[in-house]
Amino acid sequence: MPEQPRVRTTEGVVQGRRRQGHAVFRGIPYAQPPVGALRFAAPAPPHRWEGTRQAAEFGPVVPPSLPVDVGPPQGTDWLTLNVGTPDPGAAGLPVLVWIPVGGYISAASSDPMYDPAALAEAGLVVVTVNCRVGAEGFAFLDDAPPNRGFLDQIAALEWVQRNIAAFGGDPGQVTVAGQSAGAGSVAALLTMRRARGLFRRAIAHSVPGLYSTPALARQVTAALADRLGAATPTAAALRDTDPWRLAAELTSFNAGLHAHRESWGRLTETGTALCPVIDGEVLPETPWSALAGARASGTELLVGHTRDEFRLFSVMSGRQGTFTEQDARAALELLAPQPHGAKAYRAAFPQAGPEELVETVYSDALFRMPSQKLAETNAAAGGTSYLFELRWTAPVLGGALGACHSLDVPLAFGTLDSPIGARLIGDEPTPEAIALARELKETWIRFVTTGDAGWAAYRPGQRLTRVLDAESETLPYPEHASRRIWEGHSPAPFDLS
Numbered sequence: 500m501p502e503q504p505r506v507r508t509t510e511g512v513v514q515g516r517r518r519q520g521h522a523v524f525r526g527i528p529y530a531q532p533p534v535g536a537l538r539f540a541a542p543a544p545p546h547r548w549e550g551t552r553q554a555a556e557f558g559p560v561v562p563p564s565l566p567v568d569v570g571p572p573q574g575t576d577w578l579t580l581n582v583g584t585p586d587p588g589a590a591g592l593p594v595l596v597w598i599p600v601g602g603y604i605s606a607a608s609s610d611p612m613y614d615p616a617a618l619a620e621a622g623l624v625v626v627t628v629n630c631r632v633g634a635e636g637f638a639f640l641d642d643a644p645p646n647r648g649f650l651d652q653i654a655a656l657e658w659v660q661r662n663i664a665a666f667g668g669d670p671g672q673v674t675v676a677g678q679s680a681g682a683g684s685v686a687a688l689l690t691m692r693r694a695r696g697l698f699r700r701a702i703a704h705s706v707p708g709l710y711s712t713p714a715l716a717r718q719v720t721a722a723l724a725d726r727l728g729a730a731t732p733t734a735a736a737l738r739d740t741d742p743w744r745l746a747a748e749l750t751s752f753n754a755g756l757h758a759h760r761e762s763w764g765r766l767t768e769t770g771t772a773l774c775p776v777i778d779g780e781v782l783p784e785t786p787w788s789a790l791a792g793a794r795a796s797g798t799e800l801l802v803g804h805t806r807d808e809f810r811l812f813s814v815m816s817g818r819q820g821t822f823t824e825q826d827a828r829a830a831l832e833l834l835a836p837q838p839h840g841a842k843a844y845r846a847a848f849p850q851a852g853p854e855e856l857v858e859t860v861y862s863d864a865l866f867r868m869p870s871q872k873l874a875e876t877n878a879a880a881g882g883t884s885y886l887f888e889l890r891w892t893a894p895v896l897g898g899a900l901g902a903c904h905s906l907d908v909p910l911a912f913g914t915l916d917s918p919i920g921a922r923l924i925g926d927e928p929t930p931e932a933i934a935l936a937r938e939l940k941e942t943w944i945r946f947v948t949t950g951d952a953g954w955a956a957y958r959p960g961q962r963l964t965r966v967l968d969a970e971s972e973t974l975p976y977p978e979h980a981s982r983r984i985w986e987g988h989s990p991a992p993f994d995l996s
Contacts, residue, residue, distance in 0.1 A: 504587050508662045511548040515582075518775075521619040523583050524666070526558035529658035530578040530651065533631060539605040539734035540641040542578055542654040557581065562746035563605035564633045564753060570742045577635075580655050581608055583625040584667050585616030589667035593948045596626045596653055596659055596685045596698065598677035603709065603774050604749070606648075612920060617913030621944045624668035628655045632680075632786075634723065634745050637714035637773040643734040645778040646827025647686055656688075656697035674947045676702035678908050679866075683707045686873055687775060689783055689798060690789035700950055701800040702943065703926065704907050705808060707775040708869040710785055714987045715763060715995050716776040722759075723752055746948050749773065764996035765833050769865065770812075777992045787869075787989035790876035797882020799950040800940070802805065803965075804870040805889040806977075807901030814900055820854065827853040834864035836988035847980040866904065868980055868985045872955045876989070885952035887942075887965040888977055891935055893923050907967075910936040911943050931969045938971060 503513045504522040515524035530542035537543055558579030585592065599613055600606045608627035615625035628651075630636065636648030644650060660670045675698040677685045682703035686692040689701060700859055711719070721732040726748055729736040737745070749772065766772070770895040775782055789795040813819040831841035844860060845851075851859065874884035887908045893900040900906070901925065909920030913936055915928045924932050942965075946952045954973045955963040962976040976982060 505551065506587050508665060510545050512551045513554040514551050519616045519620070521583055521585050521616065522587055522775065523581065523615070523838070524554040525581045526556050526576075527552075527554055527582065528558070528579050529628075529655045530577065532576045533647075534575045535579060538738050539638075539640055539647065541644045541650050549785045550957060557609035558629055560605075560607045560629050560637050561631050561633065562743045563607070564746045564749040565605055566750055566754065572991060575742070577629055577631060577649055579657065580626055580628045582663075583619040584666045584668065585619050585622055585624070587666050590664070591669045591671040591672075592622060592624045592667045594624045594626065594630065594659065594663055594668040594674065595943070595947050596675045598628055598655060598675065598681040600632055600648070600677060600680040601685055602771050603637055603648065603680045603752070604771060606630050606631045606898065607652070609800075610919070611802070611917040612909050612914050614914050615912075617940060618944065621940070623944060623947055624663060624666055626655075626659055626663070628652065630655065632866065633740065633749050634773060634855065635927035637775060638723065638732070638737075638774050639711075639713065639720045640732060640734045640737070644781065645776050645876050646781040649684065649691065649775065649781060650693075652684055652688065653691070653693050653697065660697060666863040671699065672947075673698040674700040674702060676705035678905065680707060680709070683709055683775070686869075688794035689800075689877070690784070690786045691782060692960040693781070694814045699716065701801070703800065703802045703870070703873065703945065705804045705863055705866045705904055706802065706870040706873050709769060709771060709865075710782075710990070711766065711774055712778050712992045712994045713776055713778060715766060716773075718765065718995065719766070719772050723749065726752060731914055762996055765949060765995065768830070768833050768861075768992040773816060774993075785990060785992060787876050788870055790873075791989065792849070795878035795880060795883075797877045799940075799944045799946075800874065800877045801871050801885045801952050802874045802877075802905075803887030803889065804867045805902045805904055805906055807858065808866040808904045809833070809858045810899075810901045811905060811981065812861075813858060814896070814903075821898065822854045822857040824853045830857050830860045834860050836985055840984055840988075844983045845924075845939070863978070863985065869990045871976065871982060871985040872985070872989055875959060878959065880958055882956075883950070884957040885946070885954065885964075885965070886957040886976065887952075887967055888967045890966050890977075891931070894929060894932070895923060895925050897918070901910045911923060911939045913940050923968040933969060933973075935969070939967060
């Protein structure tokens with residue numbers, strides 16, 4: 500039996516496993532477990548160890564606030580990462596750091612959809628990161644640092660800078676990447692002072708415009724603390740609350756957000772009560788305003804969205820086909836840009852019924868326009884942006900999912916046979932799916948390696964966009980009607996109504 504790979508990190512020696520032509524190291528701590536006195540604190544440097552630490556198993560995740568059974572409670576060593584490398588003995592390989600955050604309520608680097616095998620086989624060192632989410636990462640507590648989930652991600656990137664050369668990677672060729680709230684994390688990292696110099700490039704799929712003002716975040720956290728019987732919305736009051744109970748309470752809280760529509764406005768349409776806070780310290784402003792105001796420099800950025808972003812949520816919730824005119828009015832009133840956005844949508848889509856209007860405005864407000872505007876502001880700030888839209892329809896459920904949210908992730912990782920990949924693409928991927936997966940995976944590899952996505956960069960005059968389909972092509976930005984409606988309107992933090 501061949502000897503298993505060993506690597507010496509700055510904290511100690513780790514032993515991984517050989518797998519499918521590459522080496523994997525799992526569950527490596529990049530910070531101390533955030534429990535006890537460290538709960539709700541900024542991440543503390545990891546302890547050193549003597550001897551060899553086995554790195555064969557994924558670390559436990561922060562309890563997710565999901566409305567599904569997530570299994571029995573795990574351990575509390577939440578702040579770990581995994582490395583997949585073609586060869587620990589190599590040097591100068593490009594590095595992809597994946598932030599697997601969903602809705603700011605879950606983060607599981609162990610999901611088979613993020614298996615690094617295909618990317619490592621192509622020559623990338625792939626790092627996947629567990630970090631704090633939900634109340635652990637984003638509850639706005641008076642006696643704790645805000646946006647702790649982002650501080651965890653920065654600590655992981657600092658670990659990469661210290662250690663990735665020992666795994667064959669080049670610390671000067673790091674690309675940070677994510678989808679959905681992971682992409683929102685990437686967008687925030689682009690503009691955070693503490694993250695400067697920790698990565699060179701960025702990939703952001705389906706960037707959400709989810710940010711809160713301190714006033715709203717304080718009210719939301721106080722309401723959550725009250726449900727838990729805490730006297731005050733503080734770390735001191737919540738520190739002894741069981742993490743799984745806290746996550747379950749947030750799940751229930753999220754399900755009842757509409758009851759707060761009068762006071763919390765747009766936030767109640769997102770299904771996520773706790774999101775990043777524009778706190779003036781960790782995150783001084785939104786990525787769009789920072790880039791547009793030249794308070795952050797542009798970078799090499801691959802960014803995009805799917806055509807039918809909201810379809811996944813309407814199908815999963817059982818609401819597809821049931822949206823009424825009242826639903827359309829509420830969506831337009833809360834999510835369309837003020838003051839004339841509702842009228843502009845009806846004028847731009849005169850034949851659209853309630854169903855199409857709801858799906859269009861939700862897709863635009865939550866993901867499509869934040870992604871398009873990130874490409875635009877990054878280019879204006881001196882960066883190079885490559886924009887894409889996934890238009891290919893998921894073949895399952897008779898095509899009901901369309902080109903839905905998350906469809907692009909198993910395509911890019913080449914994990915079509917993962918549980919989520921199979922649910923979106925089918926148990927037997929079609930030749931179209933296989934070809935599209937190859938194209939998107941090769942786009943990632945080329946961009947991470949060279950900074951070039953393989954098509955013309957996005958520029959305000961042309962707005963060229965790669966439309967990914969059975970027959971992909973580069974076209975002017977396809978959601979032009981929505982772009983015109985949102986012209987001059989960047990995603991703004993949610994605030995009290």
